[in-house]
Amino acid sequence: MLSFLGLYLLGRGTAVYSGSVIEVFARVGVSEEAVRSTLSRMARRGLLTRTREGRRVYFGLTPHATGVLEDGRRRIWDTGAVNRDWDGTWTLVGFSLPDGRWRDRHDLRSQLVWAGFGMLQHGLWIAPGVNDAAAIAERLGLTEHVTVFTAQHAKPTESADLVHRAFDTAEIAARYHAFLRRWDVPDPLADAPDDLARQLLLHTDWLELVRRDPHLPAEHLDRDWPAIRAEALFRGLDARFREPAARLAAEVMAVLDVRPDGTPG
Template sequence: MDKNFSTRSMIFTIYGDYIRHYGNVIWIGSLIKLLEAFGHNEQAVRAAVSRMSKQGWLKSEKRGNKSYYFLTEQGVARMKEASKRIYKEPTPPWEGKWWILVYTIPEEKRHLRDKLREELVWSGFGLLSNSCWITPNDLEDEMTRMIKKYEIEDYVSYFQATYKGMQTNEELVKKCWDLDEINERYAQFIEQYSQKYVIDKSKINKNEISDSSCFVKSAWLVHQYRKFLFIDPSLPDELLPEKWLGDSATSLFKDYNNILSKPAKRFFESIFELGELIEQ
């Protein structure tokens, strides 16, 4: 198993693809059981859940002597944003406007500056110049959420503008993002998963693969594809190069995930419902 396939990352995946669609709350015993399928033990799950709670992603509640965990408002917002980008919801044509965010966070709040940079990159912003970030996407809600989260209202300003410089919008994109590198990563994803998709599709059609294996494969696929959220700014089609592989990678991901989803969902529900029965 990939050493980067951490317990915390797996919990995010399960909440994003399953738990939030089942009332957003799960008994810790069910979560432990689900993570066993990936080789994560109880101690690792409890430690990861504790860290995620301290970081503001999860909250817990007691029902009798059992602990249940659910996504916080911050966690739900992040999952919705991630899902929108992972499953590529249709977007309207680009209107040629750029969002610009600038900040002057003082040195004594440097830790907040570092966290804000991480979130800006994750959301798809590109660094145009020192402390000046841009995106062609309407991320006003995301910007507002970040600013409130870190309580930096006094240090951040953002605008919407039209680029009137001497270069083209495409040349502006090249300054902020390395699309060639991202395209190469998409090519690697396609090469790695095309054959696996064909093999697993055949196995599923012949009932030669278990529900639990499909659950693991589906979560692993989402985990790998989700890495593109940290490097692909999800630019409008008008700003992408002619030979862009992102769409092909997305189609492969969706097709592969679709064949895994039904048996994977059956496995999740069997564990989730077991937890509900134990509660009663």
């Protein structure tokens, strides 16, 4: 759903008819019930607006959803999968929470992983570069329990050691190899009904990869790091599917112009 919304609603000032979403998702084997349930859940969580026009219900993006999708867009197109510009700086986060606050601890860890941090040792997390971890703590209401600072390594510590101690590079590489096995073939997803379905599945697979990638410094990774080939493959396939997918989407999608607050415009 995030891939679909990012491709066809982000930045367009439109809401989409629920029936159109159902028709699009049928192409990738998602049931009508699952689509309706997901749309309703996202609306309840403040991610989607709901607008009724006659008997039709249209769903648009809230500012919160726009922020989430913009973050995904930046990770895909701006940040990229390979970090070649690291300046040697690390962001470090230390925290200590009372034993009873296990949910807060879980939420903080989840948000740190999402932001590209790895656990160096108990209660100490690191990420390459300058990372706005203070915003994470503030958003979760945990500022008083979190310490954030930036630093560079010093002897006897080596940056390469930090990379391999805090991050499971073998697992990260395995995810990119799985992507290559699925998509680096002469006719990827030949059994998919059309290029709209292939585009949605391609972007979903790639977004899942880059969202879980901590963007580690390339200088501390293998020379044949699979993200390099995987990113080139993604961009090539995206260019291949983009225009035919857009034509198909225009044929099946009924949209409604809306203002930023979700009301018809």
